[in-house]
Amino acid sequence: MSDTDVPILQLNNVESSYGPVKAIRGVSLSVKAGSIVTVLGSNGAGKSTILKTISGIIDPRKGSVLYRGQAIQKLDPARIVKLGIVQVPEGREIFPFLTVNENLLMGAYTRPAADKAALANDLEMVFNYFPILRERARQPAGQLSGGQQQMLAISRALLAKPSIILLDEPSLGLSPKLTREIFEIIVRINREHGVTLLVVEQNAMVALKYSDYGYVLEVGRIVMEDACAALLEKEDIKEFYLGMKDSGVRGTRRWKKKKNWR
């Protein structure tokens, strides 16, 4: 098997819980290096839990997480960042009283100090993606708008020089226009720097449009997977995630059926 055939990230039957609450129940998924993969699911489906498990914030009960074929599910978060997996968490989670610049510097925390020139280069790169951050570089990050904070969170992650970025609902609280802009930059980052992306979303329309491959998560289980173009054609996806119902009667029946799966 050649190097490119090994998925950069693979989850095998991963089960994670919060105390007695099982949040994901046997999730398997695989991310090809250089691709953009999305996981769709509604509130409480377990999307964030998947990403937290990959990042080592919570340890899975069962199953394994493989990074380039190597098991990482027992490593601590700092080790996982060093390996090249970094997360842009749900709700941005910036450092509000540090300046924009200091926030970016914290993104590069795991990089060796000798990396100064490369770091300056990367700062220039994120400022080119998001020019507003250059203007606000010396302001406390808490004074940025929600959209600007999302840009900062993505930039901060980029400064870790990751091979794969985990994005938790980047569209949260953003206007449709800004959401599209952010996704367009995500695609550019992917194309221009070969960074792999695993994007978790509720906004299926946008996520499917910009990603290569998609999984659908319901109550902690993967119920569907396919190339995004194919998923966009599926009836269930159209109905439940894109809000395009054909007929009222059928829609209600399907909805009931969906309820029964729980």
Place this chain on the structure above:
Amino acid sequence: MQFLQLVISGIAQGCIYGLIALGFVLIYKATETVNFAQGDLMMLGGFFGLSCMVVLGMPFWVAFLATLAVAMLFGMLMERALLRPLLGQPAFTVVMLTIGIGYLARGMVTMIPGWGTETHTLPVPYKDEVLRVVIGSGDPLILSTEHMVIIAVTAFLIAILFLFFRYTKLGIAMQATSQNQLAAFYMGIPVRRINMLVWGISAAVSACAGLLLAPITFVHVNMGYIGLKAFPAAVVGGFGSIPGALVGGLIIGIVESLAGFYLPEGFKDIAAYILVLVMLVILPNGLFGDKMRKKV
């Protein structure tokens, strides 16, 4: 002159309160717990420095630096061995633990025969010296060297801490961790090691306060009760603000010093608490509580 002299000795006393308050605040911001053993760490620092000088015969400045280093290690060890296993427990449990550590520290020191139960003088080289400063044609200002050393060393220490938190990667990471611990984990910042270091710095700052105070109040097992005055200092400054802790300490020191001279007997000891009550009514968040909230 009288007034100025009182203010200066108040500032010196206030520096001590401020340093201990700083110790409280550092730990509070990093781990959201209040370390009630802060004053006892100061007492241990005093005894350790005393032992270095009297038993081991070290010169004062060597003993001073040795005490800071050992206190730092001690603080880190305390975090690693006693506090980290309690991670995730309610704050109350942790507070009870720190109170317990305080009792333990005092108990252990008392058990050292002929040492822990006595009151000792720290033989500092600048003991009992005074500086006379002549201003204009009036009486000269008489300043005790002990007070001047306290003020100078505190200013130096604060400057170092300021530069550390403001300009070093590690210092900024400490701020980051105290502002958003989860995000720090996501960035690969070693949060637990950082918290351990915060306990170390906090213990070293307290020990430093102990050594500075020792020439004035002597070294004895209960010298840590001065920590009870550092609490009002932290509250006046707005619990959780580093500049606030220092300013709060200075205010309490000055008020106490003036109250001791101008007000009837007894007011000196309660002045700090009256100030806190007034403060809580007028400015519930303290002087720096609002703007500076959550800044290491």
